[in-house]
Amino acid sequence: MNTHRSLVRRASAVAAATTAALVVAACGSNGDSPAGHGGHGSKLPTASAPAAKGQHNTADVAFAKGMIPHHRQAVEMADLAPSRAKSADVKKLADEIKKAQDPEIKTLAGWLTSWGERVPADGAMDHSGHSGHGMAGMMTAEEMDKLKASSGKAFDTAFMDMMIKHHEGAVAMARTELADGAFPDARTMADAIITSQTAEITRMNNLLGRN
Template identity: 45%
Template sequence: MHAFVHRTTRTLALVGAAAAAGLLLSACGTDGGGGTSGSDHSGPSAAAPSTATAAAPGPFNDADVMFAQMMIPHHEQALEMAGLAEGRAQDPEVKQLVTAIEQAQDPEIQKMKAWLKGWGRPESAGDGSGGHGSGGHAMAGMLSDKDMQGLAAVTGRDFDRMFARLMIAHHDGAVAMAEDERRNGRNATAKSLADDVVRTQSAEVTELRKILDRL
């Protein structure tokens, strides 16, 4: 009986010591973990919404942020161009491409906005309102106000030709931005979208060139 009590007391003492050691180690472990250097970031903070974390999990860097901030207004202008096709476009293949652009780029805009929210970054890289005038000149392929007005002023075959020509330049700019993200970005989700942009918009440029040759 005395031996049993002795063994039990010794066991409890060992368990208590192990628990104390575990608490000490965990307290030390909160000090220095996962710091990142340079422009890399470890991702959304613990206080960020879980939906934001799911949107673009993992580390990200400044190239990922810039890609999203620049591609959002770039996509928005493509949607504006597509919107002008309503009542103006005549060619069936142009109309099909307009639908494809709308179906692909609007969801991508929402994804990129979710990334930036989860990363704690603004939607616009500039300090203005974030419209096309805020830094838009720096983005390859972006149309000027004069280009947009010219596109809105034509219909039928003239619209189809101008739309194809302007959208080729616009897509070429998006592909260049996406290729830069593939080279310099860090976030796997952002790089995957960049892959999609390169693949999809390069294929659409090929189609647009064929349409332009035919018109």
């Protein structure tokens, strides 16, 4: 009987100690104590969120806002090739340009949206007025009209001449992003643009017999 009472008392003491420990732990994890593991862990996501948003800077925004209308014009030019170009090489090149730059436009627009920035509207840089001349390598309205009015070999030559100038502008914009930008994905895209479009410039010069 005495043994039974002793066991009951021990069990009661253990239960009381456990309850006290839980109360102390709860008080320690309410965020008042910076040393508490619970408080430290709960603050990590909040602290890291601003850092993630802050990975881009004004150069990244300028790169995205400039490259979207720049790419759109390249795609517009490429869309003319199937019905106007004579050279199969030019048609293939135009198709490759469109397939490369269309997805990049969507990616760039996604970045701007996530940063709370306005995505340039379609036609915002429509080759008219001073806006078209403010972008490196952008074609003027007259140049685009000339390209649309040409066909056959004349189109092939005009298309490549204009696209070389256009690519050179994109490469310059991408180099600025690499020099001044902070957003890792934008810098990766800029590097890819430099590599791919420099290669296409060489390719077009070869087709024009300039190398």
